[in-house]
Amino acid sequence: xxxxxxxxxxxxxxxxxxxxxxxxxxxxxxxxxxxxxxxxxxxxxxxxxxxxxxxxxxxxxxxxxxxxxxxxxxxxxxxxxxxxxxxxxxxxxxxxxxxxxxxxxxxxxxxxxxxxxxxxxxxxxxxxxxxxxxxxxxxxxxxxxxxxxxxxxxxxxxxxxxxxxxxxxxxxxxxxxxxxxxxxxxxxxxxxxxxxxxxxxxxxxxxxxxxxxxxxxxxxxxxxxxxxxxxxxxxxxxxxxxxxxxxxxxxxxxxxxxxxxxxxxxxxxxxxxxxxxxxxxxxxxxxx
Amino acid sequence: xxxxxxxxxxxxxxxxxxxxxxxxxxxxxxxxxxxxxxxxxxxxxxxxxxxxxxxxxxxxxxxxxxxxxxxxxxxxxxxxxxxxxxxxxxxxxxxxxxxxxxxxxxxxxxxxxxxxxxxxxxxxxxxxxxxxxxxxxxxxxxxxxxxxxxxxxxxxxxxxxxxxxxxxxxxxxxxxxxxxxxxxxxxxxxxxxxxxxxxxxxxxxxxxxxxxxxxxxxxxxxxxxxxxxxxxxxxxxxxxxxxxxxxxxxxxxxxxxxxxxxxxxxxxxxxxxxxxxxxxxxxxxxxxxxxxxxxxxxxxxx
Numbered sequence: 001x002x003x004x005x006x007x008x009x010x011x012x013x014x015x016x017x018x019x020x021x022x023x024x025x026x027x028x029x030x031x032x033x034x035x036x037x038x039x040x041x042x043x044x045x046x047x048x049x050x051x052x053x054x055x056x057x058x059x060x061x062x063x064x065x066x067x068x069x070x071x072x073x074x075x076x077x078x079x080x081x082x083x084x085x086x087x088x089x090x091x092x093x094x095x096x097x098x099x100x101x102x103x104x105x106x107x108x109x110x111x112x113x114x115x116x117x118x119x120x121x122x123x124x125x126x127x128x129x130x131x132x133x134x135x136x137x138x139x140x141x142x143x144x145x146x147x148x149x150x151x152x153x154x155x156x157x158x159x160x161x162x163x164x165x166x167x168x169x170x171x172x173x174x175x176x177x178x179x180x181x182x183x184x185x186x187x188x189x190x191x192x193x194x195x196x197x198x199x200x201x202x203x204x205x206x207x208x209x210x211x212x213x214x215x216x217x218x219x220x221x222x223x224x225x226x227x228x229x230x231x232x233x234x235x236x237x238x239x240x241x242x243x244x245x246x247x248x249x250x251x252x253x254x255x256x257x258x259x260x261x262x263x264x265x266x267x268x269x270x271x272x273x274x275x276x277x278x279x280x281x282x283x284x285x286x287x288x
Numbered sequence: 289x290x291x292x293x294x295x296x297x298x299x300x301x302x303x304x305x306x307x308x309x310x311x312x313x314x315x316x317x318x319x320x321x322x323x324x325x326x327x328x329x330x331x332x333x334x335x336x337x338x339x340x341x342x343x344x345x346x347x348x349x350x351x352x353x354x355x356x357x358x359x360x361x362x363x364x365x366x367x368x369x370x371x372x373x374x375x376x377x378x379x380x381x382x383x384x385x386x387x388x389x390x391x392x393x394x395x396x397x398x399x400x401x402x403x404x405x406x407x408x409x410x411x412x413x414x415x416x417x418x419x420x421x422x423x424x425x426x427x428x429x430x431x432x433x434x435x436x437x438x439x440x441x442x443x444x445x446x447x448x449x450x451x452x453x454x455x456x457x458x459x460x461x462x463x464x465x466x467x468x469x470x471x472x473x474x475x476x477x478x479x480x481x482x483x484x485x486x487x488x489x490x491x492x493x494x495x496x497x498x499x500x501x502x503x504x505x506x507x508x509x510x511x512x513x514x515x516x517x518x519x520x521x522x523x524x525x526x527x528x529x530x531x532x533x534x535x536x537x538x539x540x541x542x543x544x545x546x547x548x549x550x551x552x553x554x555x556x557x558x559x560x561x562x563x564x565x566x567x568x569x570x571x572x573x574x575x576x577x578x579x580x581x582x583x584x585x586x587x588x589x590x
Contacts, residue, residue, distance in 0.1 A: 083504065112506035123501045127305035139294060140507040184505065 033097030034058040035223045041091035051077030053247040064218040066234045067227045069244040075227040079196045116185030120197035122177040124169040131165045137184045159183045175206035195226045212267040236273045298515035309491030316487040317527025320480040325535045338462045345419035348449040349412040355444035363442045370428045372421040377413040384408035488579040499587040509588045516580045524576030528569040
């Protein structure tokens with residue numbers, strides 16, 4: 001699994017992320033199915049509340065896309081559907097061309113290992129320190145201990161938490177906890193990373209740090225799908241925006257202002273546009 | 289192999305990091321195991337005493353004074369061939385006097401010595417395999433003759449005495465005691481199980497978020513379950529060991545001295561201490577581990 005992710009990452013590292021809008025798609029050289037594909041997907045919660053209503057969308061490999069909309073619009077439902085925390089009532093949900101509604105519940109863990117997920121409330125294990133929290137994602141896939149010892153410090157360096165490796169979650173700030181959460185989601189190098197309101201509980205400066213980190217991960221070839229209600233942040237990021245309202249897809253467009261930039265250029269621009277100063281701890285240039 | 293080591297270290301980590309619920313679970317198991325450890329022998333002793341009483345229900349066959357040894361021998365063979373008869377003990381006239389002397393005391397005992405001759409008849413004491421078969425055996429001893437009156441199977445039988453009144457009462461009372469003991473035992477087991485199950489539930493409920501996170505990170509159900517079950521084994525083992533320790537202490541300091549000074553206590557035929565301890569430890573561990581595994585199921589459906 002991790003190997004698959006790594007090779008994909010290498011594929012993408014050289015190639016330019018495709019520049020495309022929701023509908024006008026540049027002819028693709030590889031014929032692999034899109035990493036995320038929803039066809040008329042409808043999700044109904046017990047009690048009748050409709051989470052998603054006939055939503056169809058595709059996310060290509062290597063993309064960085066936002067899902068926006070007001071509270072209750074179905075953003076989080078979309079994420080939950082993609083890791084089968086909730087089931088679609090009708091329609092199809094495909095991850096890398098595979099219909100995840102049809103995999104048996106005993107195989108669901110395998111899906112979740114290939115899709116890294118970052119949650120608004122971090123969902124760290126409270127009685128494990130930073131190292132063990134990240135290591136858990138490797139332990140569940142049966143990674144040998146020597147590999148874990150190598151990979152965990154590496155990923156913690158990437159998110160800038162190498163100094164807090166032995167701290168427990170309650171000893172970390174919100175931004176630091178979110179970094180641990182991202183490290184855990186990305187340590188397997190999954191082809192797809194979902195982030196549900198990753199900056200929802202964080203201040204603007206910390207938010208930029210988190211976005212910078214997600215951008216860096218995206219540049220390694222991983223598709224990143226970020227759910228947020230922070231329109232301001234989204235506008236500045238200039239990436240594809242998928243807007244939901246009351247469970248329906250109302251807008252799906254790429255930003256015309258998109259251009260290639262390095263992680264540090266990205267961070268500088270973001271800080272300048274949002275009018276905040278230097279974050280204090282920069283992580284330097286992308287490690288990969 | 290490395291996975292087993294991981295699961296065990298996970299279980300120890302959980303015990304270390306969430307000490308309060310673990311201690312609560314251990315205390316619960318100590319209390320219930322001790323309760324069972326004390327009450328199982330008591331119930332068992334009561335049950336076996338009841339059984340003793342029931343076994344004393346039997347038939348007395350009184351013979352004529354002039355029965356010859358050959359006739360007695362023949363009758364003994366006949367009686368032992370009757371179904372449901374466990375044994376037939378012959379009590380001679382002399383033995384009957386001795387038994388009587390043993391039962392009475394004082395003036396009455398003296399007066400036995402003053403008797404001219406021995407008025408007591410020889411008899412058979414018949415023990416039954418089950419007191420409920422008393423009527424069947426009686427019918428075999430005295431089958432109904434042509435006239436419809438019961439006719440003894442041997443001419444030397446003077447009378448068959450089944451103490452019908454008393455034996456029926458004893459049968460009823462001991463039967464009721466048996467039922468009551470059974471109900472108490474079942475209630476005790478159910479109460480212990482519920483108590484332990486509830487404590488385990490609480491301790492797992494406190495960690496349901498953790499289980500949810502593990503599921504969302506892609507852990508399989510058994511990957512999550514094993515550490516919890518090993519933790520259950522450890523908790524059950526710790527609780528049972530402490531309880532057994534207290535029981536041994538109680539046995540050495542209280543029960544054993546009593547048994548030495550009072551023959552009564554010693555006479556109770558009860559369950560052996562070693563099998564009791566083994567059963568207690570095994571069931572504590574089993575209940576605790578399986579309880580953890582089952583309780584977890586609810587939180588593994590995400």
